[in-house]
Amino acid sequence: MTSRPGGRSARVREAVLHAVHTELVERGYPGLTVEQVAERAGVHKTTVYRRWGTVDVLIADALDHTRETEWPVPDTGTVEGDLIAIATEVADTFADPARHPLPVAIVVAALQSPRAREAKRAFYAARHTEAAKVVTRAIDRGELPPHTDPVELIRLTCAPLYYRVFVTGEPVDRTTAERAARAALTAARAGLL
Amino acid sequence: MTSRPGGRSARVREAVLHAVHTELVERGYPGLTVEQVAERAGVHKTTVYRRWGTVDVLIADALDHTRETEWPVPDTGTVEGDLIAIATEVADTFADPARHPLPVAIVVAALQSPRAREAKRAFYAARHTEAAKVVTRAIDRGELPPHTDPVELIRLTCAPLYYRVFVTGEPVDRTTAERAARAALTAARAGLL
Incomplete structure (x- = not known):
């Protein structure tokens, strides 16, 4: 082999x-x-x-494989447009029956298997680092306070969508996504992140 | 019997x-x-x-039982203090080895069992309704725009903590809790919720 x-x-x-x-x-x-x-x-x-x-190792490797693939960071010209694009991508993933099952399986597997937990941690750390580029660009353009934590703004943009899917069991859509992005951005502009 | x-x-x-x-x-x-x-x-x-x-029905009933117990809604005098108290309670729950396992088990069980999913949905709906009282009081006091969605402010306060625990696998503490509460409040004050 x-x-x-x-x-x-x-x-x-x-x-x-x-x-x-x-x-x-x-x-x-x-x-x-x-x-x-x-x-x-x-x-x-x-x-x-x-x-x-085991099944949990299979899922962890599927996530590693997904992490290795390119993820196109949005570049709409404004941080608001970029954050809305990121949140919309999350909402669209959960609305798509073909893409929804992997993140769900990962969350379950990670609560039961250290190998899956580490794969999940590495996956989200990598995606956060990628997505945070839209924030560092915005800081460079003077759109956001210079001390803004780029990853924290990405977390706050995505968190309300995952909260609905995994915790409260409420639906997510593009309206939810836009509101989450705008709320996170408002906190960042106020210098809170 | x-x-x-x-x-x-x-x-x-x-x-x-x-x-x-x-x-x-x-x-x-x-x-x-x-x-x-x-x-x-x-x-x-x-x-x-x-x-x-089954185990999933046992977990669902444990959650129903928890939902039936009193949950003291904070009343610190300001909406900022109340939201920080709510977020801190969430962070403290996840930091406590005796209280952490039930919400984790519920999330796993709910992804595998309709009975547990319904119990989870009902639990968070009930807790949101209770917690939202701090927002309606704040609207009455003139602290927030009158059209603010009380439950949405509670969701945004709690979401960043659950996102770390269940999705990214990052730690939560009282600093994370305070930042989440203040960020959500800033969005509400800006009229976004």
Whole structure:
């Protein structure tokens, strides 16, 4: 078995992680099993057990794989436009039946598995760092106080959407997203972040 | 079996739900079983199976029971003080090893069980309604714009704390709590909520 990019090992990982996504969409986290992932990926189950071991490790690796992909940081010309774009992307993800299941499965898996917890922490740290570029650009343009914590403004923009999805079980939409972005921005402009 | 308050049925429920809390603190959600809850409560396991059926229903009932208890709404004299008190209470809950496990278990259970999901929704709706009293009082005192959505201000106060605990895996403390409360209040004062 080789681990060079594009080799058999990479193709197996691609097929298995794609199967994880599909199984999550169709069955959700409680229904996910190593056997079904292997069968859907067309890979022998002992290969999956040997390389990943458990469902939580499969989910953690799917998240690592997502983190490795490019995420286009918005650049609308204003920090308000950029933050609304980021919040809207979050809201759209949760409204999309094909994209919703992975973040949900990750939250559940992370509460049960240290490997998934670390993958989740690394994923959000990486996404926050990327997204924070819109804030540092805004500080450079003089749109925000120079001492603003860029990551904290990203957290406050996204938090109300995740709160509805994971905690209160309330719906999110683009109106919720815009309000969250504007509220966070107002706090930043007031010098609170 | 009687269902009058204080009767045998109520005592069994009290013992079983107390055992659910203790088991959650000691083992966490993945380790919770009906058998261990029954043993710790000193109740026969068939009684627990007949009345609750599954671990997720036990957790949902523990949440219903928590919802039925009084929650002291803060009344510090200013909306800023009240919101900081609410956010601090959330942060203190997550910092307390004895209180942290129930909300965590509820989030996991709710993603896997409709009964737990409904209990969670009802719990947060009830707590939001209670907490929103501090906002309506502030509107009456002229501290906030009259059209402010009281529940939305409570959501924005609490969301950054839950976001750290459940999504990014970052710590929460009283500084985080105060900043969340002040940021939400600033948005409300600006007429955004």
